Amino acid sequence: MTLDTYDATRSARRSADEQWSQRRDIERQLHDGPALRIAALTLRLGLLAQKARSDAGDLPRDIAELQDQLHLIQQELRAVADRIYPPLLQEAGLGAALRELAGSASMRVDADGGRFDTAVEGVAYFAVLGVLAALPPTTRTVDVVIRRDAEGLALDLGNVDTCQIDAVRDRVQWVGGVAAVFGGLIGTIKVRIPCE
Amino acid sequence: MRVAVADDGALFRDGLVMLLDAAGHEVVGCAADGDALVELLATEPADVAVLDIRMPPEPDGGLVTAERLRADHPGLGLLFLSHYAEAHYLIRVLHIGTDSIGYRLKEKVGSVEVLSDTLTRIRDGEIVIEPVLAQRLVEQPSSSRRDALVALSERETEVLRLMSEGRSNAGIASVLFVAAKSVEKHIASIFTKLGLPSDTAEHHRRVLAVLTFLRSQEGSG
Numbered sequence: 001m002t003l004d005t006y007d008a009t010r011s012a013r014r015s016a017d018e019q020w021s022q023r024r025d026i027e028r029q030l031h032d033g034p035a036l037r038i039a040a041l042t043l044r045l046g047l048l049a050q051k052a053r054s055d056a057g058d059l060p061r062d063i064a065e066l067q068d069q070l071h072l073i074q075q076e077l078r079a080v081a082d083r084i085y086p087p088l089l090q091e092a093g094l095g096a097a098l099r100e101l102a103g104s105a106s107m108r109v110d111a112d113g114g115r116f117d118t119a120v121e122g123v124a125y126f127a128v129l130g131v132l133a134a135l136p137p138t139t140r141t142v143d144v145v146i147r148r149d150a151e152g153l154a155l156d157l158g159n160v161d162t163c164q165i166d167a168v169r170d171r172v173q174w175v176g177g178v179a180a181v182f183g184g185l186i187g188t189i190k191v192r193i194p195c196e
Numbered sequence: 197m198r199v200a201v202a203d204d205g206a207l208f209r210d211g212l213v214m215l216l217d218a219a220g221h222e223v224v225g226c227a228a229d230g231d232a233l234v235e236l237l238a239t240e241p242a243d244v245a246v247l248d249i250r251m252p253p254e255p256d257g258g259l260v261t262a263e264r265l266r267a268d269h270p271g272l273g274l275l276f277l278s279h280y281a282e283a284h285y286l287i288r289v290l291h292i293g294t295d296s297i298g299y300r301l302k303e304k305v306g307s308v309e310v311l312s313d314t315l316t317r318i319r320d321g322e323i324v325i326e327p328v329l330a331q332r333l334v335e336q337p338s339s340s341r342r343d344a345l346v347a348l349s350e351r352e353t354e355v356l357r358l359m360s361e362g363r364s365n366a367g368i369a370s371v372l373f374v375a376a377k378s379v380e381k382h383i384a385s386i387f388t389k390l391g392l393p394s395d396t397a398e399h400h401r402r403v404l405a406v407l408t409f410l411r412s413q414e415g416s417g
Contacts, residue, residue: 031250035279036205042306043211050218050308067306074303078280088282091255096284102411103283103336141339 009176013119016175020119023085030081038074042067085122094121094153095146098128105132106141114148119175120193124155127171127191131157131164140186152195153177158188165189197221197315198241202233202261203248203277208302212246219308221315229253230261237269243319244273244296249285259285262292273318277302281329283411290323290407294400298324298362323362323403330360337410347389355382360410362403 049063081087089097095111102109115121128144135142143158157168162181168189169179177193199221203209206228213223224240227233229252237245245265247258262274273296276289281301289299298318304326305311317324334357337345348356351372358368365383369376383402387394392405 031279032205036208039279039302039306040205040207040211042303043208043215046215046306046308046311047211047218050215064307067303071301071303074279074301087250087280088284091250092284100282100284102338103332106339108340 012174013176016119016123017117020085020117020122023122024090024118027081027085027087027090030077030084031087035074035077035081038070038077042070045070086125089121089125090118094124094155097121097125098144098146101129101132106135107132107144108141109144109146111144111146112148114146116148116153116193116195117175120153120177120195123171123175123177124153124191124193127168128155128157130167130171131160131189134161134164134167148195151192153191153193155191155193156188157191159186160189161185162187162189197243197319198224199315200224200227200233200237200240200242200245202227202230202245202251202258204228204251205248208248215306215308215311219312221312230257230264233261234264234268237265237272242272244275244315246275246277248302249276249278256285256288259288259292262289266293271296273297273315275300275314275318275324277305279303281326281332283329283333286325286329286407287411290404294323294404295321299329300324300326301328304328317362322364322367323400325360325362325403325407327361330362331357333360333407333410338412341410341412344390348386352382352386352389355379356386356406359383359386359403359406364399 045063045067049060052059052063086097088100093113093115095109095113099109101107132142140159142160145156147154162183162185165179165181168191172179172191172193175193177191179189179191182188182190199216201209201212201223209226213226216223224242225236227236233245247262249256249258251257253260258276265272265274275298277300278285279302286299289297296318298314300314305314314324334353355368358371365376365379369379390409392409
């Protein structure tokens, strides 16, 4: 590698780090701002319901209905936060965040709990999500293995549609990663992303 | 009931104190982080401590603080509140303890009745799990457990969901308007169909066994 390409790689990685840190911060802002206000608002409505408990009309029912609506808004906000940077990814890492998906996707996750940079965890998480989304629902169980080796992140996606390799490569190249296919149409995609 | 509150969001903390007051509970003190809560409870006895999961010390100060509190005050009930109901945190909560403990969504404890019911159950030694999360675990178990759940009848699935909320036999019976005896029969049948050992009949161990089953992957217990 010449000095020029080395600098270009470093610069691309710095810009990726910055963008993923921003995404993580936006999620935190949603948590500390709107989500907090919505939760506090449901408590205020609860107080209002307590004051209105002698009301013989529809008021207590209307208040409970408003609280239900706020719960739905909170769930929608959560879904948005997940698409920006899942809170669990930030707090507990790639293995925990992917395991949380195991209910809605057919996937077995084997992770040793090691942590990686914000950008690497973000890129890897959304790369796995892309591969899962491309599979017809509940056709087969994807095997995800996450390890930390001397170079950085080693991520193996077994029993997947290997046509997804280009999409995976596009994502991981952003942080200097590489991806390769092993096996046939249904096989393993191996991803390696360098980390400090 | 004597309640201590720790949450780094002042807006939520203040609202919770007002609602606890309105429900007739005594708030023994408030803290904005886990360390301050530990300090507070060293001098102020309480029945239940309410903890935000995602507060300082970062990233999940509520959980590390609760581990210290369980060691210092084994009789203290713990209620974890969060904006998000995650199976990951539920399992961590249950590893802190399976009695006098609860995990609920912040926006779901916003009424005097629900808040008091949750706190009372925790003070009385029960586990209280956010129904939204219990339902999600039963409807969307880990992929290797789906086949086992298909074998359950509709009524058994309903009993499993209520068990996952931490409800006792009597609690399940009153929700379903059936006799406690028939709940016991359903539970025995669920345990057989899921292949869980029948010696986990004791309530707290049973909740843990069921939730661990729903979350776990084949071969990893």
